[in-house]
Amino acid sequence: MVDVSDIIGKLNPKTQKRVHAASEVEVEKQPMPSVAMTMALHGGIGYGRQTLIWGNKSSGKSSLCQQMIADAQKSGKSCAWIDSEESYDPKWATRLGVNNEQLIHSRVKTIEEMTEVGVELMRAGIDVLVVDSISAFLSGAYFDKSHDLKELGDTKQIGSDARDMGNAVRMFNYANDHTALVLISQIRNKISSWGAVGRPTGGNAVEFFSSTSIKLTSSATEKNQKIGDVVIGDKIFQQPVGRPVNWLVEFNKLGPPNQSGEYDFYYEGDSIGVDPVGETVDIAEKFSVITKKGAWYTVDGVQMQGRDTVIRNLRAEPDLYEKIVRKLHEQIP
Numbered sequence: 001m002v003d004v005s006d007i008i009g010k011l012n013p014k015t016q017k018r019v020h021a022a023s024e025v026e027v028e029k030q031p032m033p034s035v036a037m038t039m040a041l042h043g044g045i046g047y048g049r050q051t052l053i054w055g056n057k058s059s060g061k062s063s064l065c066q067q068m069i070a071d072a073q074k075s076g077k078s079c080a081w082i083d084s085e086e087s088y089d090p091k092w093a094t095r096l097g098v099n100n101e102q103l104i105h106s107r108v109k110t111i112e113e114m115t116e117v118g119v120e121l122m123r124a125g126i127d128v129l130v131v132d133s134i135s136a137f138l139s140g141a142y143f144d145k146s147h148d149l150k151e152l153g154d155t156k157q158i159g160s161d162a163r164d165m166g167n168a169v170r171m172f173n174y175a176n177d178h179t180a181l182v183l184i185s186q187i188r189n190k191i192s193s194w195g196a197v198g199r200p201t202g203g204n205a206v207e208f209f210s211s212t213s214i215k216l217t218s219s220a221t222e223k224n225q226k227i228g229d230v231v232i233g234d235k236i237f238q239q240p241v242g243r244p245v246n247w248l249v250e251f252n253k254l255g256p257p258n259q260s261g262e263y264d265f266y267y268e269g270d271s272i273g274v275d276p277v278g279e280t281v282d283i284a285e286k287f288s289v290i291t292k293k294g295a296w297y298t299v300d301g302v303q304m305q306g307r308d309t310v311i312r313n314l315r316a317e318p319d320l321y322e323k324i325v326r327k328l329h330e331q332i333p
Contacts (some may be wrong), residue, residue: 030077030128030180033067036283040249040259041212047180050172050209051252054185054200055216060245060265060274061184062087063096065130069184069274070097077127082114084136095272105241111137111161115168119175126179133184135201139164151165162203165259167208169202183210207326211248218243218265228269242266242275256303271286278311284324287331299324 004021004076011019038044045051053061069079081103090100100235106125108119114137121129141160144150172181185200186306199214200206207213209324219244226234228241242265249259262282264275271277281297284290290310291298297310300320304310 009039015246028178030068030072033064033276034247034261034263035251035276035279036263037214037247039283040255040261041252042255045063045180045182046211048176048178049211050169050176050183052183052185052200052206052210052213053216054187056198056218057218059216059218061216062132063265063267063273064098065132065184066093066098067129067209069103069128070099072128072180073099073102078102078104078125079128080106080121082106082108082117082129082131084108084114084131085133087132087148087225089255097273109138110143110169111139111164111231115171118168118172118181122172122175122177122181127178127238128182130182131184133186133190133205134165135186137161137165156323159203161201162205165202166205170206170292173209211253213248214327216245216247217248218245226264226266228266230268230315241268243303245274271315275311277314278307280316280325280328281307284328287328289324289327289331292296301314 001111008016008019008021026155028047029041029045031038031044032041032045050282053065068091070119072079079102080248082229084107086107089103090098093100093103104121108114110116114131118129118131137159139157140155141164142150142155169183183206185202185206186200188201189198224243225240226242226244227238229236230239230241231237246262246264247254247260247267249257251257252259264278266272266275281290285292295305297304297307299310299313300323304313316326
């Protein structure tokens with residue numbers, strides 16, 4: 001049997017400080033608001049690693065990350081938000097559970113500023129850092145030596161955005177010891193021999209340096225909207241309150257890739273954000289904790305018609321919901 005300590009003992013003192021047995025590597029993970037996504041990620045996204053979350057417009061990327069921050073804050077983690085789009089809304093974040101008094105917010109516009117702020121936050125010991133989004137930053141090619149914006153016709157440096165972003169994520173990788181770094185990216189069309197292919201912005205380095213890549217997609221068409229009751233004054237209106245979001249773990253160095261699923265995301269009504277009850281119903285059906293025949297569900301011996309009915313009943317009966325959750329945990333290894 002190989003004696004690793006003996007080999008390490010033969011190294012010079014400087015090198016000894018840089019090596020250790022692989023058994024000493026610790027992988028801490030931050031759970032996601034989606035129950036099924038957390039299961040697919042074997043516990044969540046990794047601390048000390050970079051995660052890429054990208055997808056189409058209005059697929060709930062920022063809101064998912066804000067809910068994740070809310071959960072991290074509840075467990076005592078320090079969190080920061082780099083806001084390049086000036087789209088952070090404290091009121092909306094509060095509805096998602098974020099404690100704005102305990103969240104560091106930075107509004108920057110350039111890749112250089114993002115890198116400077118991000119590296120300093122990592123060195124200061126920040127636990128969770130979200131950048132929203134890398135698609136909105138300007139590279140140095142847009143500025144002259146006086147740091148003023150150039151004329152548009154003078155900004156045609158091919159590949160400058162990808163080059164500068166590539167250098168930024170390399171610097172993040174070097175500075176990151178324990179931070180769960182999340183880069184949000186919008187989708188863009190990449191022209192290939194097969195036609196237009198949707199990819200995240202920022203260049204190849206963003207994907208290369210990400211331990212995990214999660215793609216979110218959602219349709220805003222009328223047929224995909226979830227209709228619910230919204231109280232305005234003393235009246236109740238029926239209007240869209242949410243829609244399903246599909247997710248795909250494209251690649252993952254901390255667990256199996258190509259995992260996918262769906263959750264309901266609500267932007268109005270009593271339940272805001274990712275709906276854990278709806279997800280629990282779907283997972284419980286998969287593991288036969290809840291059985292389904294046609295449109296009828298059997299929940300703890302009681303028959304209910306339709307998924308929406310099951311969700312409403314479980315929300316109205318917290319004890320029954322907790323009972324289903326306990327049974328589910330007994331089934332999942």
